[in-house]
Amino acid sequence: MSAAEETLVVVKPDGVRRGLVGEIIGRFEKKGFVVRELRMQTFSKAQAEKFYSVHSGKPFFGELVAFISSGPVVGAVLSGRDAVATVRRMVGATKSWEAAAGTIRGDFGLGYTDNIIHASDSAESFAHERAAFFGNPGG
Numbered sequence: 001m002s003a004a005e006e007t008l009v010v011v012k013p014d015g016v017r018r019g020l021v022g023e024i025i026g027r028f029e030k031k032g033f034v035v036r037e038l039r040m041q042t043f044s045k046a047q048a049e050k051f052y053s054v055h056s057g058k059p060f061f062g063e064l065v066a067f068i069s070s071g072p073v074v075g076a077v078l079s080g081r082d083a084v085a086t087v088r089r090m091v092g093a094t095k096s097w098e099a100a101a102g103t104i105r106g107d108f109g110l111g112y113t114d115n116i117i118h119a120s121d122s123a124e125s126f127a128h129e130r131a132a133f134f135g136n137p138g139g
Contacts, residue, residue, distance in 0.1 A: 007083040008129045010118040013071035020108055021074050028078050037077040043069040051132040067113045075133045091119045
């Protein structure tokens with residue numbers, strides 16, 4: 001077992017519009033994760049491009065940027081044991097129709113881009129995404 005680590009989840013505009021923020025954050029809290037930071041905001045196009053910069057140049061980049069900046073999102077830094085891997089399992093497959101029942105996307109997702117939630121896929125991604133969402137720690 002690894003030590004406690006942090007990860008980022010972002011409830012996307014479809015999840016916020018559907019009133020699922022409490023349900024989704026509650027699942028992580030029930031699992032034992034601690035919410036360290038929480039913020040609702042609407043991404044600017046520039047902020048969305050920075051957040052998803054790892055996908056820059058890919059055919060779906062424009063769609064990702066447009067969707068994540070289409071309305072308010074809620075970001076949360078979660079802390080707990082094996083946070084990145086455990087949260088990713090709880091979130092489910094990116095394509096909602098492939099996500100297992102019982103996962104967040106399997107239970108609530110409707111599509112590929114409109115899949116309710118984003119979760120960091122590594123410690124490196126978390127550092128980049130946290131800075132893009134919340135700004136630099138302490139800064």
